[in-house]
Amino acid sequence: MLTFLRHFFRDARNTGSILPSSPALARAMVHGLATGAPQRWLEVGPGTGPFTRALLAAKRPGDQVVIVELSKDFCTRLDADVLVPWKKAHPNEAGEVQLINAPIEEARLEPGFDHVVCGLPFNNFPPELVERIMVQLRALIRPAGSLRYFAYVGARTLRDGHGALHGAEPLAVIEDRVLAGCTRSSEVVVANIPPAKTTTVIFPS
C-alpha cells in the first residue's frame, strides 16, 4: 500500500490512484476468463499486482500470461512479492508467465491474445494516448477475444467536464470510434476505494 502511495506522489498521472485495487475489483476484472482451450492473457499496468494475483489464481497449466508495466519500481515489487513466490509454487508453469518493463505503447508483443486485462488510468491520459493504446490493444486481441478495463465511478464525468474546457475529445467518443462493432458491458464494484466500474469489450468474430 505504501509503495502505491509513494508512487502516486512521484508520478500521479501514470499511477492514477493512491491505493491498489481491492480483491473484489480484481475478481470482477478476471471473472470468466479461464474457459476452453489454453489461452494467452495480457495484463497492462499491474502496479503492485491485485489483478495479477487473481489472474495467476485463475491460470491453468498451458495458459500464457504476459504482463506489461511502465514503472521499474512496480516491476521489482511485483516480481519479488507475486511472481517469484508463484513460480516457486508452480515450477512447471514458470515459463508461462512473463513480465515486461515498458510502456505498453512501446512493448513489442505478438498479437492473438484471448483476453486483455487493463489497469491503465485512461481518465488521466490525454485523448491521443487513450486512442493510441486502445487501437494497439484492439490489434493485439484475436477475433471474439475480450478487453476489460476499469475507471473510478464519477471520474469520467470529472475528466470530460474538465477536458471540455480545453476542447478535448470526450473518452466516450474515442471508445465509440475505436470499439465500433464490439459488444460492451459494464459492472459497478462498490467494494473498492473509490467504487469502480469495469467495462468488458468483446470483439467481433
Ligand SMILES: C[S@@+](CC[C@H](N)C(=O)[O-])C[C@H]1O[C@@H](n2cnc3c(N)ncnc32)[C@H](O)[C@@H]1O
Ligand atoms: C491505476 S494503477 C493500477 C494498478 C493495479 N492494476 C491496480 O488496480 O491496483 C495504473 C498502473 O498502470 C501503470 N502504467 C501507467 N501507464 C502505463 C503504460 N503506458 N504502460 C504500462 N503501464 C502503465 C502504472 O505504473 C500503474 O502501475
